[in-house]
Amino acid sequence: MKLDKFCLVGAIAALLALIFPLAGMDADTGKQVAFVGDIPGLAIAMALCVIAGAAFTWLGVRSIYSGIVILAVGVFGCWQAIVTLYDYGVAGYAGTGFWLFIISLWAFVWRGIDVVANYRSLEKAKQQVANIIVPVAFGMWLLFAWEVLVAGFGVPQVLLPPPSMIGVRFVTSTDMMAADFYQTFVKAVLSGYVMGCGSAFIVAIAVDRVPFLKRGLLPLGNMVSALPIIGVAPIMVMWFGFDWQSKAAVIVIMTFFPMLVNTVTGLNAAGKLEKDLMATYASGYWSTLFRLRLPAAMPFVFNALKINSTLALIGAIVAEFFGTPIVGMGFRISTEVGRMNIDMVWAEIALAALAGTAFYGAVAYIERKATSWHPSFRVRRH
Amino acid sequence: MTLKEVVNNVAEMPASKNAVVDIKNLSLTFQTADGPVYALSEVDLTIDEGDFVSFIGPSGCGKTTLLRVIADLEKATGGDISINGVSPEQARENRAYGYVFQAPALLPWRSIERNVTLPLEIMELSKEERIKRAHDALKLVELNGFEKKFPWQLSGGMQQRASIARALSFDADLLLMDEPFGALDEIVRDHLNEQLLKLWARTNKTVAFVTHSIPEAVYLSSKIVVMSPRPGRIIDVIETDFPKDRTLDIRETPEFLEIAHRVREGLRAGHSNDE
Amino acid sequence: MMSGQAGPVTVVLIALLVLWYVGAVFMNAPTQIDRYNRADQTWTTSKLIEDTLAQERPILPAPHQVAQEMYKTIFATKITSKRSLVYHSWVTLSSTLLGFASGTLLGIILAVGIVHVTTLEKSLMPWVISSQTIPILAIAPMIIVVLGAIGIKGVIPKAVISTYLCFFPITISMVKGLRSPQVIQLDLMRTYNASKWQTFWQLRLPSAMPYLFASLKVAIAISLVGAIVGELPTGAQAGLGARLLAGSYYGQTIQIWSALLTAAFVAAIMVVIVGWFERRVLARMGVKA
Numbered sequence: 049m050k051l052d053k054f055c056l057v058g059a060i061a062a063l064l065a066l067i068f069p070l071a072g073m074d075a076d077t078g079k080q081v082a083f084v085g086d087i088p089g090l091a092i093a094m095a096l097c098v099i100a101g102a103a104f105t106w107l108g109v110r111s112i113y114s115g116i117v118i119l120a121v122g123v124f125g126c127w128q129a130i131v132t133l134y135d136y137g138v139a140g141y142a143g144t145g146f147w148l149f150i151i152s153l154w155a156f157v158w159r160g161i162d163v164v165a166n167y168r169s170l171e172k173a174k175q176q177v178a179n180i181i182v183p184v185a186f187g188m189w190l191l192f193a194w195e196v197l198v199a200g201f202g203v204p205q206v207l208l209p210p211p212s213m214i215g216v217r218f219v220t221s222t223d224m225m226a227a228d229f230y231q232t233f234v235k236a237v238l239s240g241y242v243m244g245c246g247s248a249f250i251v252a253i254a255v256d257r258v259p260f261l262k263r264g265l266l267p268l269g270n271m272v273s274a275l276p277i278i279g280v281a282p283i284m285v286m287w288f289g290f291d292w293q294s295k296a297a298v299i300v301i302m303t304f305f306p307m308l309v310n311t312v313t314g315l316n317a318a319g320k321l322e323k324d325l326m327a328t329y330a331s332g333y334w335s336t337l338f339r340l341r342l343p344a345a346m347p348f349v350f351n352a353l354k355i356n357s358t359l360a361l362i363g364a365i366v367a368e369f370f371g372t373p374i375v376g377m378g379f380r381i382s383t384e385v386g387r388m389n390i391d392m393v394w395a396e397i398a399l400a401a402l403a404g405t406a407f408y409g410a411v412a413y414i415e416r417k418a419t420s421w422h423p424s425f426r427v428r429r430h
Numbered sequence: 431m432t433l434k435e436v437v438n439n440v441a442e443m444p445a446s447k448n449a450v451v452d453i454k455n456l457s458l459t460f461q462t463a464d465g466p467v468y469a470l471s472e473v474d475l476t477i478d479e480g481d482f483v484s485f486i487g488p489s490g491c492g493k494t495t496l497l498r499v500i501a502d503l504e505k506a507t508g509g510d511i512s513i514n515g516v517s518p519e520q521a522r523e524n525r526a527y528g529y530v531f532q533a534p535a536l537l538p539w540r541s542i543e544r545n546v547t548l549p550l551e552i553m554e555l556s557k558e559e560r561i562k563r564a565h566d567a568l569k570l571v572e573l574n575g576f577e578k579k580f581p582w583q584l585s586g587g588m589q590q591r592a593s594i595a596r597a598l599s600f601d602a603d604l605l606l607m608d609e610p611f612g613a614l615d616e617i618v619r620d621h622l623n624e625q626l627l628k629l630w631a632r633t634n635k636t637v638a639f640v641t642h643s644i645p646e647a648v649y650l651s652s653k654i655v656v657m658s659p660r661p662g663r664i665i666d667v668i669e670t671d672f673p674k675d676r677t678l679d680i681r682e683t684p685e686f687l688e689i690a691h692r693v694r695e696g697l698r699a700g701h702s703n704d705e
Numbered sequence: 706m707m708s709g710q711a712g713p714v715t716v717v718l719i720a721l722l723v724l725w726y727v728g729a730v731f732m733n734a735p736t737q738i739d740r741y742n743r744a745d746q747t748w749t750t751s752k753l754i755e756d757t758l759a760q761e762r763p764i765l766p767a768p769h770q771v772a773q774e775m776y777k778t779i780f781a782t783k784i785t786s787k788r789s790l791v792y793h794s795w796v797t798l799s800s801t802l803l804g805f806a807s808g809t810l811l812g813i814i815l816a817v818g819i820v821h822v823t824t825l826e827k828s829l830m831p832w833v834i835s836s837q838t839i840p841i842l843a844i845a846p847m848i849i850v851v852l853g854a855i856g857i858k859g860v861i862p863k864a865v866i867s868t869y870l871c872f873f874p875i876t877i878s879m880v881k882g883l884r885s886p887q888v889i890q891l892d893l894m895r896t897y898n899a900s901k902w903q904t905f906w907q908l909r910l911p912s913a914m915p916y917l918f919a920s921l922k923v924a925i926a927i928s929l930v931g932a933i934v935g936e937l938p939t940g941a942q943a944g945l946g947a948r949l950l951a952g953s954y955y956g957q958t959i960q961i962w963s964a965l966l967t968a969a970f971v972a973a974i975m976v977v978i979v980g981w982f983e984r985r986v987l988a989r990m991g992v993k994a
Contacts, residue, residue, distance in 0.1 A: 158824075165827040179827065186828035207851050264713030274926040274976045276933050278842075279945075279965045282953030287764065321535040324503050328529040330522050331552045339548065343539045361840040369846070369937050370953055378843070382938060385846045388854075393847050401839040408838035421539040421580060 052105050054159035055118070059101025061152035062094050068145040071138045081141040082132070090149075093128040096121050097152050104159075112178075115163025119185065122156035126192050129153065133199045140202030150196055157189050209391040218395040224380075225399050232377040233403050235292035236364040240299025245356055247300070248307030249349070253337075255308070256315045269309040277302050281367040290371050298367040303356040310352035314345025347422050350415040357407045365400060450604055450636045451477035451500055456509035457661075458495060468661030469495045473509070475655065475664060479603070482630055482637045484647035485655045486693060492662020493640045493655075497608050500638065501529050513604070525553060527604035528597030532612055534589035536581040536596075542568070543577035546596045553600060567595040570629055587618040594626075598633075605637045612642070620678060623650060631674040644697075648690045649681060656696035666696035725768050726758070732765040733757035766959045774963040787943070790967050796944040797932045798971060800860045804867020805928040809921065811868065812875030819876070820883040820909070821901065833876055841870055845931065846938035863935035863944075870931040871924035878920035882913025911990060918983035925975045933968060945971075 070090075071081035084091050100121045104114060129149065133139045138146060164185070167178045191211045197203070198210040205213065218225070255261045281298050288294035318341050326336045368378025377396055384392040458470040470492045477483050485493035498504040499511065502518035513521035521527065528549075536545045546564040555563070568574050571591040581589055590610055597605060611619045623646060630637055641647050647654050648670065656666040670689055672680055680686050730753075737757050741748045748756075758767040766774075775790065782789040815833070819826045845866045852862040886908050894904045936946030945968045952961035 161828055162824045165824040182824075182827040183829075183831040187832060207854060260713050261717070262713075263710050264715075264717035267710050267714055268717060271973060271976075274922065275969045275972050276926075276930045276965075278930055279933060279949055279968055282949050282961050283958070283965075285953065286956070286958065319535070321531050321533055322537065325529070325531065325535050326552075327503055328501055328522065328527070329549045329552045330525060335552050339552070340537065343537065346539075358838055358840065362842050365840055365843045366934055366937075369934075370950070381843055382846050385850045385938060388850075390847065390851065397843050397847070400843045404840050405835055405838045419539070421582075423538075423582070 052108055052159070054155045054162070055101045055104040055109065057101075058152045058155035058159070059098050059105055061148045061155065062097030062101060065145045065149035065152060066091075066094050066098070068148055069143045070132075070145040071141040071143045074141065080143075082136045082138050084145065087128075087132055087136055089128045090132050093121075093125040094149060094152075097125055097149075097156065101152070101156070109159065109163055112163060112167050115160050115167070118156050118163065119160030122153055122160055125149070125153045125156065129196060130192075133196065139199040142200035146200060150193075150200075154189075154193075157185070161185050161189075206388045206390055209394060213391050214394040214398065217391045218398055221392065221395065225396065227375050228377045228380050228396065229399060229403065231292060231373075231375045232295070232364050232368065233361070233407075236295035236367075236376075237299060237360045237407075239292070240296035240364070241303060241356060241360040243296065244300035244303030244360070245307045245353060248304045248352075249311055251304075252308050252311035252315065256312055262312060266309060266312060269305045269312075272305040273309070278363060278366050281363075282370045284367065285371045290373055295364045295367045295372075299360045299363040302359045302363045306355050306359070307349075307352040310348040310355075311345060314348025315341050317348060318344040346419045347415075350411070350419060353411050354408060354415070357411050358404060361400065361404050361407065448479045449476045450479050450481070450514060451475070451638070452510075452512045452515075453500075454510045456496075456499065456506050456511055458492075458499060458504065459507050470499070470506070471661035471663045473662075473664055475667070477636060477638060477653075479636055480634050481653055482639065482651050483653045483655060484651040485638070485640045485657060486642065486644065486647045487657030487662075487697065488659055489642065490662070491657040491659040493657050494608050495662060496657075497606050497638060497640050501527060501606050525549070525600055526602055527606050528600065528602045530590075530594055530597045530605070530607040530610045532609045534581065534586075534593040536589055536592060538581055540580075541577065542573065542579050542581065542584070542592050545581065545592060546599050549596065549600050563599050563601075564595075567599040568592070570598055571595045571625065587614050587622060590614065591622065591625075598629075603635055605635050607637065607639045609640050609642065611646070619646070624678060626650065627674070627676065644690050644693050645681060648686055648693060649676070649678070654689070654693055656693055658697070658699075665699060666692070668692055668696075722768055725765075729763065729765045729767045730754050730757045733760055733763045736760070736764065762956050763958055766962050770959050771962045771966060774959045775966065778963065779967070790945075790948070790963065793943060793945050793948050793964070794967055794971055796860075797863075797929070797936065797946065797968070800863035800935070800944075801867055801925070801929045801932040801975075803860060804864035804931060805871055805925050807864065808868040808871035808924060808928065809875055812872035812920075812924075813879055813917075815872065815876045816879030816883060817905075819880050821905075830880070833873060837873055837877070841873075842866075842931065842934050844869070845934045849935055849938045863932045866935045867928040867931040871928045874920045874923045874927070875917070878916045879913055882916025883909045885912045885916065914986060914990060918979065918986070921979050921983075922976050925979055926972055929968065929972050929975065 066084060069080060070084050070087075073079065074081050084094065100118065104118065107114075109115060109118065129146070132146070133142070161182055164178050165182045167175075169175045169178065195210045195212060198208055209217075255265055278298070280301055281294075284294040284297040284301075288297050322340055322344070323336075326340050331339070364376075365378035365381070368376045369382050372379040377400055380396045381393050384390075384396070453473055453475045456470060456473040457468070460467040460469055473496065485496060487493050495504055499506050500513065500518060502522040511518060514524075514526055516524070536542075537548065540548065543561070543564050546567055547560040550560040550563060564577070565574065568577065571594050573588060573591055573595060576584065576588070576592075581592070584592065594607075594610065597607075611622050614622070626637075627650060629635075639647075639650060641650075652670060652672075654666075654668040654670065655664055656668070657663065658665045668689060670685075672685075734753060734757055737753060737760065738748070740746075741753075757763070758770070760766075763770070778788060778790040782791075784791040784795075786792060815829070819830055819833075848866055848869075849862045852858070852865065883905075890908055890912075891904070894908055897903075899907065932944070933946035933949070936942075936944040937950055945964050948964035949961055952958065952964060
């Protein structure tokens with residue numbers, strides 16, 4: 049008979065968690081901080097883990113429903129673990145029992161995710177829900193692990209604050225972060241991005257008409273993308289001052305070459321047959337450009353727009369490390385790091401991550417709408 | 431009748447009907463790093479109004495190149511060629527012909543209808559006119575109802591039919607087709623051949639058709655041009671007198687087999703010259 | 706192919722150099738004229754041009770000034786000296802290479818896991834992909850300071866940033882590469898009853914090589930960027946990033962430009978080296994260049 053390994057580990061770890069001490073000694077009183085017997089919720093969670101683990105070890109995990117039950121047990125356990133940490137003062141004093149319980153929870157959550165990840169349904173909606181649950185559950189688990197590890201071991205907040213603290217900081221400093229966002233993203237990133245991508249697009253169309261320039265610029269453009277262009281930031285700060293203009297200038301330089309190279313490549317992406325076809329219609333340069341070559345170049349152009357959306361944000365933030373007025377995401381990160389307000393730094397990083405993802409997502413959405421004809425949007429993986 | 435005589439006879443035949451394509455002593459040499467390649471040499475040919483001319487021969491015999499010269503996609507390096515009495519370049523600027531390529535070459539970002547209206551857009555026709563003509567052309571190839579579909583939603587045969595509709599849409603009198611059905615399977619190909627014949631009978635267009643299939647050439651044509659490679663040249667021109675409304679059945683008739691035999695002999699002769 | 710590009714590339718480079726000189730003259734002219742006026746000097750155009758190209762702290766230094774500075778700090782200074790750019794380059798390069806190596810290893814391991822374990826693919830891959838859109842460099846100062854606070858200083862924190870930056874592109878393209886074998890090739894391996902490992906070594910890994918090298922070129926470049934940015938928050942101790950920062954503190958534009966160009970050369974050389982390995986490996990695998 050084949051035993052379900054993860055459930056077995058979960059059950060055994062939970063059983064041991066009931067036996068081993070939950071928390072360490074308090075340095076002052078010399079007593080143990082807490083016992084499982086005093087915390088009914090935790091005791092129930094551990095018992096559930098033992099029972100569910102043992103049951104599924106013997107029965108096997110056969111269907112999506114058993115997966116959901118396992119996940120539910122895991123989620124309940126995670127909740128009780130957090131309660132134990134903060135309401136019963138185990139934070140900083142977690143002992144062997146507590147960590148064994150976390151191992152047990154890991155086994156359950158992983159097994160649960162495993163089941164949902166391998167779930168196959170012909171109903172599109174159900175499959176989509178499953179496809180979303182998996183990464184979300186995984187992400188939540190990572191956050192939980194971060195929280196529990198930091199709180200359980202009592203890691204100093206100046207080193208690594210728990211996610212809950214970062215979340216609180218994020219919510220309570222929205223005014224300041226809104227100002228930072230406006231300065232860095234709206235003023236610097238958007239203007240630099242539009243100028244950089246726009247000018248490169250126009251230059252690319254001009255360069256495309258001169259084969260000599262094209263052959264000279266393309267290899268250079270490819271090379272430039274490998275260079276640490278971000279290093280021009282101090283020069284731009286010197287030239288254009290501390291405010292957003294210097295950041296926009298850095299972004300223009302950073303985004304120019306990817307756009308140039310991609311657009312020029314894209315303009316040559318139209319097939320020979322299609323070009324011949326336009327020739328048989330005696331179609332002129334501009335007509336061919338707008339009807340054939342630009343549409344064919346769109347996937348390349350959007351590729352550059354997506355690359356540049358990330359580059360632009362990086363450029364703005366790093367350029368702010370070299371000098372800025374007293375507002376901006378990069379400024380906030382570098383000053384709060386100096387003051388050891390690490391939770392504020394994390395909140396700002398979360399903001400940057402959100403902004404970056406949203407920006408990229410917006411470009412990708414437009415791409416999907418504009419180039420829905422492209423094979424990459426309908427090919428399914430085998 | 432020897433080969434030479436056939437060629438001479440054809441060249442000297444009085445132009446009873448109007449010559450749509452008139453080629454005299456045409457040659458085309460590509461300069462490559464490995465020395466010159468003689469793609470076409472001493473080609474003499476007349477295509478009359480209403481003709482269905484097939485070009486057949488092994489690969490490298492210059493049949494596609496000849497078609498491309500007629501379409502002004504390639505420039506001849508010697509000899510004379512005129513389309514409707516003017517140079518190929520002028521003919522192209524007059525939009526004197528529709529060209530169908532080996533592959534459908536539909537633009538993936540345009541719907542079938544918008545693909546068919548593409549040449550009309552370039553010719554700056556009004557929107558209503560474009561829609562009307564696209565509708566008519568799609569009807570000719572039996573693709574009405576697929577206007578709003580995108581190319582990838584159609585089968586290979588349907589895509590090729592759409593590309594034929596595109597070539598028909600601006601109603602040029604000359605249709606140039608470069609192995610249009612080469613990539614399709616036999617059954618689809620038979621069907622499209624039948625449709626093409628019907629279209630030809632109905633519209634009285636002049637068709638120049640490149641193929642490497644002997645039955646296809648014999649079945650479709652009123653005139654078969656047999657070519658041979660290195661240098662690409664015409665070695666035989668065979669006229670057939672099947673009616674315009676012929677059906678697939680003629681492929682079992684003795685006349686059909688006889689002509690097919692002659693084409694095959696011609697191809698073989700061209701080959702032995704080469705080896 | 707290269708020979709066809711050499712001419713045009715040279716011409717474009719020369720044009721850039723000329724533009725640079727012209728730009729230097731125009732950008733430095735106002736301060737120079739100002740200086741003449743204050744000293745009540747008369748000046749001619751040729752003198753103006755000559756002086757604008759020889760300022761001590763120009764707004765835009767002339768190419769030959771940067772070249773001189775680079776010659777001085779690269780060849781004419783002992784490499785152990787703190788003024789030597791070779792020393793600073795080595796500081797940056799060591800953490801770049803360390804980060805690159807560990808990032809590559811991590812990236813490949815992660816990709817192998819993602820390709821073989823469905824659960825990992827479904828749970829981890831979305832995060833790896835979306836993390837591409839995050840400005841990860843923003844995290845650099847914090848890593849430096851936090852690791853510094855627990856006593857880890859020097860090469861390691863910068864290498865951590867480089868690792869973090871370069872494992873994402875490697876993971877993504879390796880996943881693509883390991884999945885690149887066609888269905889018939891995978892079916893062929895099935896007909897031989899090949900194990901997962903055999904399929905991996907014989908089919909998946911070789912198919913992934915072109916993808917791996919493409920991403921290695923990206924990774925080495927951003928690994929260098931990571932190391933440079935990692936040198937900013939520590940307050941200008943050593944490394945190319947520190948030279949940039951010090952230059953910007955003291956308005957030493959020539960120093961900034963020479964550090965910048967040196968960084969560019971280092972990046973170019975590393976990409977060329979990876980490209981050389983790529984050609985060797987792919988040639989041995991019979992891939993057409």
